[in-house]
Amino acid sequence: MACEVAPARMVAEATDPGGAPASPGAWLQIRGLTKLFAGELALDSADLDVELGRVHGLVGANGAGKSTLIRCLAGVTVPNRGSITIAGQELHKGSPQASERAGLAFIHQELNLIPHFSALQNMLLGAPKKTRFGLIDWRRSGVAARAAAERVGIRFPLETRVADLSVAERWLVMIGKALTRDASMIAMDEPTASLSGPESEQLFAIIRDLAGQGVAILYVSHRLEEVLDLCDRITVLRDGRIAAEADRGSIDKKGLVHAIIGHDVRPVRDTDRFAADRSAAPVFSVRGLSWKDRVRDVSLDLYRGEVLALGGLVGAGRTELAHLAAGVARPDGGHLELHGRPLRLSSEAAAVAAGIALVPEERRSQGLMLQQSVGFNINVATLDRILSVPGLPFVSGRKGRQQADRLIGELGIKTPSAAAKIGGLSGGNQQKALIARWLPAGLKLLILDEPSRGVDVGAREEIHAAIRALARSGVGVLVISSDVEELVLLADRVLVMREGRITGELTGAGITEAAIIELSYHDMQDAAGPARGGETA
Template identity: 50%
Template sequence: MLQAAPSPAESMAVPDAALLLVAEDIAKSYGGVQALKGVSLAVRPGEVHGLVGANGAGKSTLIRILAGLTQPDRGRIAVDGELVAISAPQRAADLGMTFIHQELAFVPGMTVLQNIMLGLPKRRRFGMVDWRAIAREVEPVARRVGLAAPLFSGVKGLSVAEKWLINICRALVRKARLIVMDEPTASLSATEAETLLRIVEDLSRSGVAVLYVSHRLDEILRLCQRVTAFRDGRSVATLQGADLTRSSLVEAIVGGAVEHLEKPVGNAQSDEVVLAVSGLTRSPRVRDVSLALHRGEVLGIGGLVGAGRTELVRLVYGADRPDAGTMRLEGRPFAPRRPTDAVKAGFGLVPEERRSEGLVLTKSVAFNLHLSSLSRIVSGNLLPLVSAGRQRTLSNEMIRDLAIRTPDRHVPVGRLSGGNQQKVVIGRWLLRRPKILILDEPTRGVDIGARGEIHRLIRDLARQGMAVLVVSSEPDELPDLCDRVLVMAEGRIVRELTGSALTRNAIIEASYAEGRNAGDPRP
């Protein structure tokens, strides 16, 4: 009989037929890099089973395999004790599994009811879809989860919480036996999150199993009967009962006991403050944030998904307006109304989503490099024209200086690797020579070689006097790269780490700070 692979904290005594889902010794590689090195997971009917781990531990890869979006290199999956091959998403649905990802599935132009019924067979009458009859069947499910939006209204303008309820409705209409939820409360307010948690508890009582993926340990401890921890592509523990505590979860995620170190004096390269932020707030994602960025410093912003890091960057960059708080740039008041104000003031931003927000993929490398510095390649006052010679010289110099691997500057940037695309976005701002460069997830989706090159580039820019703000979900990335790291949780800065206190484990431990301690910057 198939059994879940044992872990250091688990000895399964439940027979296989009583297990809804078993994944055993699952491994998966992408481009020669092992995302999963052997993970195992067993879910019982009606339980809320937590899945935790640091960013890059392998949680999302396993979910993609269970959803039929990718195939494992090895391992076995069983449902109700029977070995299965999940070759496509429809196969996962046929087995009773529904997946609600962070990027919620929606068609904006459809009604609430049409979105609930996406991908589901529909009752027909006289050859036409009978939406009235379908609505009568769906209405009790909508009431059960507390969905207040009228079924025949559009989804445009609905909150993230309402969209989550629509996805849960879809799962229940599909009669799912297992619902996988990936970071369900990351984008919700406290009130909305509480509503969702109560729904999860109700689902469990009614016999629906939930695989709950979250960085928020308070939620994990409240909801889950058992929790499996992933670390570095392996399942390292399954905790339950008296063993399921905050400290045991953090130790499983980190890989050892967490040391509480004294915070040493900061080591910024200059005492000159370039950017000072005081009490910056935009409810509910950024709450009373204060920080100082020094010239020649690499300042990191760490924390988990939904901690408010990107939202903070958007406020600093003028993409959003704060509800409260002030900023000063080189000692003068700074209140950008739009990103162009920040750019004119000397800011550059490398966004988290470089392909959709940072590049014009069909245009050439040279075109993308000069998007933010057209004035450097335009000549003539009365009839300004792009100087082909100046563009060629500057783009070739940047390609050489950043070691951008491209056949030539005319190649569409969409054909380059992720690392080289990132260098193009960075190079665009270097041509403009900003005072402050903000990088949101600078090495996401790049290979290890390009990662090292980007890190060296960032340090070189700081040595030249540029102030650099780095936002990263990778706790391994920040200690070697940054002079200081500010860790955010629940929209607040909860810890400042420098010197010997600036370690991977300390960043992870601070990221899981309890909500009642948010706002206290002390270790």
């Protein structure tokens, strides 16, 4: 039977239906939650308590069971065993409507908003509305939405189309939508993945304020620093089981990483970095490249064997530079060279034909066909290699399976089979499948935009290993990352951009978080001077 839950200010006395002891103020209790997919355990007897008025972090590797647990709470997935109790009443399983009535709201990384609808229309989507003369009375219907908007600090007019809002503003719309429905718990999946530093801080302030008002926040993120800083309690999932639980201040980042992957991350030594032979010809060169004041007179060389990374703040021009190199956009000035030959790209298809591939930042919307199989997504760029008869437009299923299975094995992609839908894979395995797509394609230059976005620390290590192996094999590798730690862990050389220009170069022991951050804020008038920790910009 679906439960109707009292508002957040009315905290029911926790009662445990069996299993682990309940937290004194637990509002939501999960006991023995178990879910199998095709005989594989996605959740294995998971227990979890969430209290009103607290921020509860949920972390774990991709495929650890976080998404399955959230889907069970949302009523989208029916568990095989276990119970979910809210305010002392058991939640009816497999009913999204029962979950919403119980006061649960869910904000996913891919925000479910209708772009051509206004913020107000999106906030009221699916909610009962007041009518007048048979038409929706938006003024009367929107009273609760406007109160929620004020509660989360929305400053833009609610009549603004969602398509005209920033990502941060769209997050505020989603939070306001949840509060319009009087949600007592809001689950947030990777809320800061697309936000700048100031936007993230604004969101953190809103989360703390909501918790102060008695709302429970279930916070899912791979950014461990913000989890440690923001969350009152942290639960770690590993292989479908609860691997660790900790209150604020009782665990540090190293301990959290160990709980997530079961071992410590190997630190990067300077001897692990590859020093390219600059006397040899570059694999890829950019000379005086400019585009719409977003890329300004950029020059760089990428050498064989090295991982060259672009650092800098959001909006520094790194993605625009990648798009120019991949044929997505055409430059206003300057030119490109590949293996010493001029490169004139009229389209993305021309770039692919030249041996250049881009793994985009938004892999789900820009890189993957989520309803297609893993094998299809891997093979789609090299269909000419798996034809039944060369020259005839018929694909060989056998050759396709062989190629996909080989690449799945090489990159360690965790999937039931090549025939499984790629939309069901974890973010890290989806990213590895995107990289695998280009390996048989005569690749000369691979550009990766935010390669570990939404990826756990364990999968990040595997992706980094694959990237290094590609570079060492002779493929040119250009990486863009807003994660300063990733730049330190992965790059052999770092170029930092600001306002469309390169402000400095870092190599060897000079690749540090402090140096990257300093160059990210480097004044333009100093850009011609020596770059700290490296060579002249």
